[in-house]
Amino acid sequence: MVDAHRTFVIVGGGLAGAKAAETLRAEGFTGRVILIGDERDHPYERPPLSKGYLTGSDERDSVFVHEPAWYAGADIELHLGQPAVRLDRENKAVSLGDGTRVHYDKLLLVTGAEPRRLEVPGTDLAGVHHLRRLAHADRLRGVLSALGQENGHLVIAGAGWIGLEVAAAARSYGAEVTVVAPSPTPLHSVLGPELGALFADLHREHGVRFHFGARLTEIVGEDGLVHHVRTDDGDEHPAHDVLAAIGAAPRTALAEAAGLELAPGPSGGIAVDAALRTSDPDIYAAGDAAAVRHPLLGERLRVEHWANALNGGPAAARSMLDQEVSYDRLPYFFSDQYDLGMEYSGYAPPGSYDQVVCRGDVGKREFVAFWLRDNQVLAGMNANIWDVTGPIQDLIRSGAKVDPHTLADPGVPLASLGTPDGAGAADAPGAAGTA
Template identity: 55%
Template sequence: MAVVADPSTPTFVVIGAGLAGAKAAEALRAEGFDGRLVLLGSEPHRPYERPPLSKGYLLGRSDRSAVFVHPAEWYEEHRVELRLDVAAVGIDRGDHEVTTGHGDRLRYDKLLLATGASPRRLAVPGSDLGGVRCLRSLDDCDDLRAELGDAAEVVVVGAGWIGLETAAAARALGAEVTVLEQAELPLLRVLGSRMAEVFADLHREHGVTLRCGVAVSAIEPAAADPMRVGAVRLTDGTVIDADTVVVGIGVSPNDGLARSCGLNCDNGILVDRHLVTSDDDILAAGDVANAYHPLLRRQLRVEHWATALHQPVVAAKTMLGAAATYDRLPYFFSDQYELGMEYTGHVDPGDGDVQVVVRGDLPAREFIAFWVRDGRVLAAMNVNVWEAGDPIRELIRSGERVDTLRLGDPDIPLEHATAVP
């Protein structure tokens, strides 16, 4: 069924009604786009932000209404055709049309793909039992909140950011928590062993049973209810009782729609510094976009809130013909118990030539950690130290060599760390 629309009216379509899609619609209107603007979302909820799902909203400290990007009336007021519970199932690049699961065909002049990512599933027997949860959507969070309210024993599979934040929330709600991780330490791939120990110690101090270097072989049903989880079995034969299992083993980019229409994809949709795909009339932003970063000089796909917040502004300007470039440094944050942190930049801590310089009080968890290679700061993590973001970004962006002794001295301003004594 074709949707009747004035073909002379410029039409922009955004697929994906998450934070990135909503911010793209907002930016297009702010930048002066006056044409038809359609925002397609496969979920039944209007666009919302994901960080509260593993933080304040999961803990019951913030109201449900606080998770939404805009008030419900915003979309009508800004003439955004918000279509919820509608999946895009095809893109005809030749005819510039999007086909929806309802059979509609939407003509577009420019198309933005903000299709996000989906959680990886645990491929073991019993992973479909009741009480086995992931935490990605608002519905996931609502379901998990109900589980945590009754659960005595929670097992979290995966000690990444989502897994650890969920573990912290579950402990705050009074559950007994076991975290299972295949690597030797939580967050090892992201932070390296020295900083990973900070988070391992943090969770142990709060009563979490942290088991590293283990793998799950099966999720077993409860004796009283064979449709619900009762335990988790490890490959070494250990059995851990569980009322609820939360699986947090990463996400995969939702690039199937892009692949099906022939766009170049590799760990997401490949885009240039302007967020344009291999088709000049199609762009991508957010978790699904593997974008070329001009400062880091590499393709980079960043699965964090800040990217979904800021990339759409560049995408909107590009769609309107401006010479916009996305060159913000990667950034993410986390709150766990009394620890708050921000991470800026990008580095593989496993590289043998990367040095970690700590500034501040590491045992008290009030410090900044810098990852340095060849005298240049590549990334930094400030833990319970605030108002350091601007000088950290400047150090990274400048590419200037630092004196590591001065960098690690909290009595020397960061802007003077580049001076060689």
């Protein structure tokens, strides 16, 4: 039986929100749990939107976190299709778009992120797309199928994970694909040029055309439909559809209007401590919208990937229950493109590392790559090699100095590195890595 004297409210109907609600019940919370989502669909996972569901290999129902009946069975009250429009911290209440006012004792903000918009002429034309929500994927599936049947052209603005995964999906349907990006390689801000070039080669082998060092300046239409695009270097590319895949911005308007502290800088987000508490002790935040003071990495990070929602929601729920929480999960994400599957752990943006070391066969795309600074592993990516995420994360967490030659040797078990006997002579003369 639900105890109506305590009410925990979750604003955000994604994976983080659903897993937080699940965790509250699993940890024995008997008060009211109210989950508010501005989409009419039940909470779902986002990776299939650019992977299995988009390609047609997975059914629509596979994306949902729980069966719809689960929420009633767990006494989770749902307000779907209703945006939260105002947060009244003084009276501890959330106002919804339909005028409903919901009281809370504790509140979790898992408001997610929204795709960044192209600010160029022509974005109002039919055939300009974003991919963030299930409704977007529903529409884009039909678009890619039609483009494949008609030998149509898709132009993708942006060469990040979403852009590349949609490019792979589009090629699987037979569509022509051109990717336009200001960076010198795909995934440049995450993998740097060393591994970004590998993904460029992979996509070129499958017929994708790249136009690097350029930005879209105009989407040109004919009879209200996309006809071609122009870039800032004067080039034109044929296009029947355009996907804007230029990143996502945290949805912080509700928090900002309520006076909660936000993280500075271009990434932004709702500032939270390691326990996922905001500047208001009764309000927590997790998932894409939260910028966490990471206890291991020593800086504030906002991570938009699936694993952060999967783990952050439950961590916030435990923190709301006054359990001791220090959210120190390493950033982790995965991607599947054509015959390449990969997993990445850690944090090593360009400029933070001084060498990249690979073990395995890069040519066959069966390898593990490591990003190092002063012989310390900051991040690792396994490509078509599996069951090594644990040892990679252990090595990053250890902070150990490793010999790059030893790190590159497939004969040395990863699990032995990062230990006093297995770290190797990291400071030995001539120690060097392979890019």
